Amino acid sequence: MNLQMQSGRIKAAPFIILGAVFLVYFTSDVILRQFVLYRAAGQSINPNTILDKLPAGIRDEVRQRILIGELKDKLLAATTDGEKISASIALAGATSDKDLQEKYAEIIDKYPSAPESAPAFINYLMAPDTALKSISIPRYHEYMKQLHDPELFYTFDGGLGALKSRKVSSRELLAFLLPLLELKAGYREYQRLYVELSELAFQEGNQDVELKARKLEEACGKLSFYDKVLAAQQAAKKTKK
Amino acid sequence: MLKIFGIFEITVKKMKEPAFAMLLVISVLIGACVSEMEQLSFKQDSGLLFGLISLEQGAPLLAGFVVILLMTIIVAIFSAATDIPKDIESRVIMVVLTKPVKRIQYLVGKYLGITAICICFFLAAAITASVVHWAKTGEIYTVQLLARQLFLLLALFPLVALTIMISTFLPDISAMIVTTAYVFFSLLISAISVFVDMLPKSLEIVSLVHVLAYFFPNFFYFFNSCRFSGIVLVSLIAYSFSMTAIFLLIASFQMNRRDMI
Numbered sequence: 343m344n345l346q347m348q349s350g351r352i353k354a355a356p357f358i359i360l361g362a363v364f365l366v367y368f369t370s371d372v373i374l375r376q377f378v379l380y381r382a383a384g385q386s387i388n389p390n391t392i393l394d395k396l397p398a399g400i401r402d403e404v405r406q407r408i409l410i411g412e413l414k415d416k417l418l419a420a421t422t423d424g425e426k427i428s429a430s431i432a433l434a435g436a437t438s439d440k441d442l443q444e445k446y447a448e449i450i451d452k453y454p455s456a457p458e459s460a461p462a463f464i465n466y467l468m469a470p471d472t473a474l475k476s477i478s479i480p481r482y483h484e485y486m487k488q489l490h491d492p493e494l495f496y497t498f499d500g501g502l503g504a505l506k507s508r509k510v511s512s513r514e515l516l517a518f519l520l521p522l523l524e525l526k527a528g529y530r531e532y533q534r535l536y537v538e539l540s541e542l543a544f545q546e547g548n549q550d551v552e553l554k555a556r557k558l559e560e561a562c563g564k565l566s567f568y569d570k571v572l573a574a575q576q577a578a579k580k581t582k583k
Numbered sequence: 584m585l586k587i588f589g590i591f592e593i594t595v596k597k598m599k600e601p602a603f604a605m606l607l608v609i610s611v612l613i614g615a616c617v618s619e620m621e622q623l624s625f626k627q628d629s630g631l632l633f634g635l636i637s638l639e640q641g642a643p644l645l646a647g648f649v650v651i652l653l654m655t656i657i658v659a660i661f662s663a664a665t666d667i668p669k670d671i672e673s674r675v676i677m678v679v680l681t682k683p684v685k686r687i688q689y690l691v692g693k694y695l696g697i698t699a700i701c702i703c704f705f706l707a708a709a710i711t712a713s714v715v716h717w718a719k720t721g722e723i724y725t726v727q728l729l730a731r732q733l734f735l736l737l738a739l740f741p742l743v744a745l746t747i748m749i750s751t752f753l754p755d756i757s758a759m760i761v762t763t764a765y766v767f768f769s770l771l772i773s774a775i776s777v778f779v780d781m782l783p784k785s786l787e788i789v790s791l792v793h794v795l796a797y798f799f800p801n802f803f804y805f806f807n808s809c810r811f812s813g814i815v816l817v818s819l820i821a822y823s824f825s826m827t828a829i830f831l832l833i834a835s836f837q838m839n840r841r842d843m844i
Contacts, residue, residue: 356832359828359832360832363825363828363829363832364825366821366824367825367826367829368797369818369821370818370819370821370822370825371797371801371822373814373815373818374801374807374815374818374819374822375777375780375801377815377818378804378807379777379780381807
């Protein structure tokens, strides 16, 4: 019995040694690999510098795959709803137009009030019947009620652009911009929206709206641009600290 | 242990052969020629090599010693690839194995002998380079700088084991060719595997390349600069010796199942 056990131990010894050797090999390789990657990051090695040396045909294909991979990583790492929305839109956009349209529709259903859903709402604002979804102007206004600047300006501006590209009537354009009259604009950027509103009101013969829009347009002309306001806010925060 | 030393002694005695003596003289001459070469450095536009080999911290690597290492690698491949196949062909191995010497002892003795020959070549060239450098410039290399150059020898240990392993499967010339091809392929796979590590994790090729990379030693690790007391140096030593052990274990397995007649 003892002899049997002894011979079993002798037979098992090479496998134990082999296992230990492989363990040391893998562990040391992991440490050295991490060291190389850490150093490479310190030297700001970018895969793009290496990709630039590839032939153009392969390079574009590889770049596209890398971009999709990076966006997938970003999506996996996203923790807030906003990050998830932004990452999923970017990923769908990099994949195909069809995917992007589907993602926009999904985002409207899933996150109907998130500020980051704005590109999806803009995309489907007054979209034709053939589209996956269509957002009416009142529904769009409803969504905008939850937004603050700069997203609010972005949704007004983006929405106006989308409506113009769909060649909607000036009456509908006017209806879209009307909430601007109730708004207290904080930046110079709004001025061009008021110019647009006053012109549309003039076209439609709505003097009341035109007059109000002109006044707000003038008031906006005295305001600073958004970047300057932001810089002033940050400077004020710094001095407070 | 004595038996291993016996095989080791027989192997090292080859240094007396005219061909090896000539090679030793050549290595000394190369050592003298490369003594004035500067620090090894890569520019940003060197691409992946710049990322793979980091030289900006710790003791620098001298280009002359890298040349000496390359020369020693040639000697290592030449001697390790031919030694065992020659012994088998000339039946010397039968004479040795009829004595109470196990095949593993023969293999380890051969490995240690060839490694010792290679170290002799490296040290001869390195000492010449240092002395010529001192004679020409009046500067003596610091202990830290010399130690860094000697760590290059860590790359030699697995390389000799690898060549011996391949020589247990193939005849001498084929072993030399296959070893050289394997080393070049290792460099390529190592570079690709580090490159894909810089890519996003979601790419499916990452895991596949990593699995493949474990079958090939990463010789780039031996050229990175590092602190002498850190975990990196310990890992480097562990990496070198574990790889050596793996190659020798495979060689031992092949020697035990191989028919020597």
